[in-house]
Amino acid sequence: MARPETTRTDELHGTGENAAGLSPQLYNRDLAPTCAEGRTWKAYNIFTLWAVDVHSLGNYGFALGLFALGLGGWQILVSLGIGALLLFVLLTVAGYMGYRTGLPFPVMSRIAFGVRGAQLPAMVRGVVAIAWFGIQTYLATQVLTVMVLAVAPGALALEQVSFLGLSALGWICFVVLWVIQVGILLYGMNGIRRYEAFAGPIVLVTLAALAGWMLWQTGGDIALSVPEPLTGGAMWVQILAGASLWTAIYGTFVLNFCDFTRGSVSTTAVRRGSFWGILPNTLFFGVVVVVLAGGQLRIDGQVISSPSDVVNTIPNTALLLLASAALLILTVAVNLMANFVAPCYALSNLLPRHLDFRRAGIVSAVIGLVILPWNLYDNPVVIVYFLGVLGALLGPLFGIVMADYWLVRRGRIDVPALYTEDPQGAYHYGSGVNVRAVAVFVPSAAIAVAAGFVPAMEPIAPFSWFLGATIAAVLTVLVAPRGGDYRAVSGEHIAVPSAEH
Secondary structure, three states: OOHHHOOHHHHHOOOOOOOOOOOOOOOOOOOOOOOOOOOOOOOHHHHHHHHHHHHHOHHHHHHHHHHHHHHHHHHHHHHHHHHHHHHHHHHHHHHHHHHHOOOOHHHHHHHHHHHOOOHHHHHHHHHHHHHHHHHHHHHHHHHHHHHHHHHOOHHHHHHOOOOEEEEEEHHHHHHHHHHHHHHHHHOOOHHHHHHHHHHHHHEEEEHHHEEEEEEEHHHOOOOOOOOOOOOHHHHHHHHHHHHHHHHOHHHHHOOOOOHHHHHEEEEHHHHHHHHHHHHHHHHHHHHHHHHHHHHHHHOOOOOOHHHHHHHHOOHHHHHHHHHHHHHHHHHHHHHHHHHHHOOOOOOOHHHHOOOOHHHHHHHHHHHHHOOOHHHHHHHHHHHHHHHHHHHHHHHHHHHHHHHHOOOOOOOOOOOOOOOHHOOOOOOOOOOOOOOOHHHHHHHHHHHHHHHHOOHHHHHHHHHHHHHHHHHHHHHHHOOOOOOOOOEEEOOOOHHEEHHOO
């Protein structure tokens, strides 16, 4: 569907609003809604997002930690299964919003927070993502470094020279991966869609092969638990805590899932892709965890912390390189979807006249480089308190955005009004900020942070994301104006083709 000439971005670079009422401070082609026709994200594309993200190395570290804490094979599967079911429900709710409106997350946030207040949730999500983009690129660098040394042992000399906390070889590998990811991003969301579709099968086959190799190594005899497993009430508390934490891990991605589903062809595609990518795939992930952890425990009595620990024991150099390459493909795929898309839209939303999706992506990548992420990763204070606190804010933000859309407005959105600075606009509120949403966010965020970091509240720390989200959702409904007349107005006349994102 062609866009009306009055909505062309180049006509919005002047002052004020154009004839269609679109403000250049709020609208560009990447922030615009997507046309209903011509969308390209099918169920398989949604599935491959989860095919790679569920199997991220960080997730394996988390699940293997459950094994180390005393959960056995079936308890881990139950814990992950409960978490996956909760996650599927949350993703369906969030994903439908993207399909129905065609909006990216920063613009979706304007509904609840106001056309200016939306900078708060967008930038919180963006800052977390940029930091983790750099950290995940650094973790991928470590895998690539191992591969280089396996092929060219002479490169070890480059490991002896360091600059700003990273070896010369590390710098070379980091920059190579940095350039590759930026290159994929320059093809826009369709470039990311194609990469995820390519990476998904490779990841699944590789992890299945790795589990098969471990079973062959042990003759099928694996340990199903540590020597002193949890039992009784302590076991069930850990199962439920694991389920909650598994959901909270995706607190970032659940929040901006609409960035992807705005390009989906139907709600069926969102639902089916999420179902197969989350539920069966998570159980497959759990089986791989049990096999790898139980197999290695049987071999040498050690509990591994990552699949890379198993990969590094492969005696054949060619197979080691293939497995390492698959883990590298996996890490890049996770980084693109979970940590690159969100800051692109967040920065574009901050400066829409100057930053489109691709330019914002380059800015995000540069920031992810100059923060020297290896130093962040090696600093527990930064990881636990800075990124941890920001992460705790995501639950309340999710609760506010979802409750406002589904419970208060019942899905009735005036899409064009999201792009106007007219003081009478539906989402202008007071000076562009909905103080009710901010008033809800402050106490719910404070409780979520306290639950996660105050020692006296340690028993409920694993449930802090749900606690913050629930409190925020309830308060959003309670403080909403009574008898509000919410209009549903299509944004199709200001939309752009999905293929252009």
